[in-house]
Amino acid sequence: MKPETPHPSRSARHLLPQGEKGWSRRTILASSLALPLAACDRFASAEATPLDVPPLKSIAPAPFGTAIKASHIDDPDWVALARANVSQLTPEWEMKMEYILANGLDRPNFDRTDRIAAFAQSNGMGLHGHTLIWYSQGQEAFAGLDNAAFDRAFDGYIATVAGRYRGKVRSWDVVNEPILDDGSAMRDCHWSQRYGQDGYILRAFEKARIADPQAVLFLNEYNQESVPAKGAQFLKLVERLLKAGCPLQGLGLQSHLWIDIPEGVIAAYMREVAQFGLPIHVSELDCTLRTDNRLDLRKQADRIAAQGARVTELTSAFAALPKAQQFAFTIWGLRDTDSWYRQADKDDGKDKPLPFDSFGRPNPMAAAIAAGFKTPA
Numbered sequence: 001m002k003p004e005t006p007h008p009s010r011s012a013r014h015l016l017p018q019g020e021k022g023w024s025r026r027t028i029l030a031s032s033l034a035l036p037l038a039a040c041d042r043f044a045s046a047e048a049t050p051l052d053v054p055p056l057k058s059i060a061p062a063p064f065g066t067a068i069k070a071s072h073i074d075d076p077d078w079v080a081l082a083r084a085n086v087s088q089l090t091p092e093w094e095m096k097m098e099y100i101l102a103n104g105l106d107r108p109n110f111d112r113t114d115r116i117a118a119f120a121q122s123n124g125m126g127l128h129g130h131t132l133i134w135y136s137q138g139q140e141a142f143a144g145l146d147n148a149a150f151d152r153a154f155d156g157y158i159a160t161v162a163g164r165y166r167g168k169v170r171s172w173d174v175v176n177e178p179i180l181d182d183g184s185a186m187r188d189c190h191w192s193q194r195y196g197q198d199g200y201i202l203r204a205f206e207k208a209r210i211a212d213p214q215a216v217l218f219l220n221e222y223n224q225e226s227v228p229a230k231g232a233q234f235l236k237l238v239e240r241l242l243k244a245g246c247p248l249q250g251l252g253l254q255s256h257l258w259i260d261i262p263e264g265v266i267a268a269y270m271r272e273v274a275q276f277g278l279p280i281h282v283s284e285l286d287c288t289l290r291t292d293n294r295l296d297l298r299k300q301a302d303r304i305a306a307q308g309a310r311v312t313e314l315t316s317a318f319a320a321l322p323k324a325q326q327f328a329f330t331i332w333g334l335r336d337t338d339s340w341y342r343q344a345d346k347d348d349g350k351d352k353p354l355p356f357d358s359f360g361r362p363n364p365m366a367a368a369i370a371a372g373f374k375t376p377a
């Protein structure tokens with residue numbers, strides 16, 4: 001029911017210069033000593049004094065959001081944690097074509113989408129729509145349509161979905177992830193095959209503008225803040241779209257980070273992308289502790305320290321944006337166990353990619369977010 005999207009941060013790690021992920025004799029020696037210590041580390045962290053971090057929404061310079069699945073609404077612990085910490089929600093899955101068109105084009109299903117929208121409203125939380133058009137979805141539902149039927153279905157989907165949540169969402173990710181992982185070019189997909197690589201984006205934004213004239217319309221992409229070639233391609237795309245008169249109003253930086261992103265890359269990109277003057281949404285922050293290098297035997301504590309550094313860099317850079325460009329700051333789940341990294345098929349039981357642990361207690365990552373909000377840079 002839920003085919004996975006390619007793993008953004010893991011695939012990007014292959015793009016790092018060798019020096020960033022390589023290993024040396026010295027690393028191996030140090031690592032072999034680290035092995036028994038790593039085991040102790042687990043106990044050390046279990047006994048650590050709980051961190052005292054203020055509710056994240058109370059210290060964020062903009063709405064502070066989380067991804068939500070409809071099942072979270074039935075989990076009182078999740079609801080309490082969300083009420084305390086967030087002021088905005090992004091449906092993690094149930095506002096996507098994959099869910100809405102699961103029964104085919106003629107029978108759109110909004111049960112869980114409506115439930116999330118009602119939950120946001122009854123809790124006074126904002127709602128960010130995610131996502132109308134995505135290369136990884138819709139292929140099956142649109143297969144076999146002739147051109148005229150394809151056009152009707154494409155335009156009709158956007159009109160129906162964006163129209164239904166008009167007045168309920170603050171904003172939409174109109175198009176998600178249009179650029180190839182290595183940043184070399186735009187993705188080719190079923191949408192681009194019909195309308196062209198920029199054409200499908202332009203068409204989607206125009207239709208979304210008509211369906212919901214008030215919502216702020218975003219282009220959303222991962223690894224632009226961490227992989228320079230991809231960031232450069234994103235900036236070129238934004239420039240072309242704006243030149244073509246696209247009603248693009250905001251830029252979504254997903255920010256699926258990992259611990260070996262070289263220092264300074266994220267902050268430099270934030271300054272660059274801000275030059276368009278458009279609102280910025282850090283839209284899906286998480287930071288995995290995993291690395292691709294199986295010989296990387298760093299202790300959990302060292303990984304967490306590296307995670308904190310990258311997360312604070314991102315958060316400080318967001319806090320340094322002009323106020324009018326701070327649209328929202330969203331984490332891709334509250335508790336580690338809510339993360340897509342911890343879904344059954346990929347769970348290693350150890351990753352801590354989110355600000356709260358499985359009991360809803362602040363992780364060091366929550367403190368790293370708080371530190372960044374306090375020190376704009």
Ligand code: 9MR
Pocket residue numbers: 002003004005006007008092093096098176222254284340
């Ligand atoms: O976290 C989401 C996971 O639960 C879904 O199965 C998956 C496919 O719909 O999408 C994940 O969220 C992705 C987001 O929609 C777009 N950027 C990458 C996110 C992580 O894969």
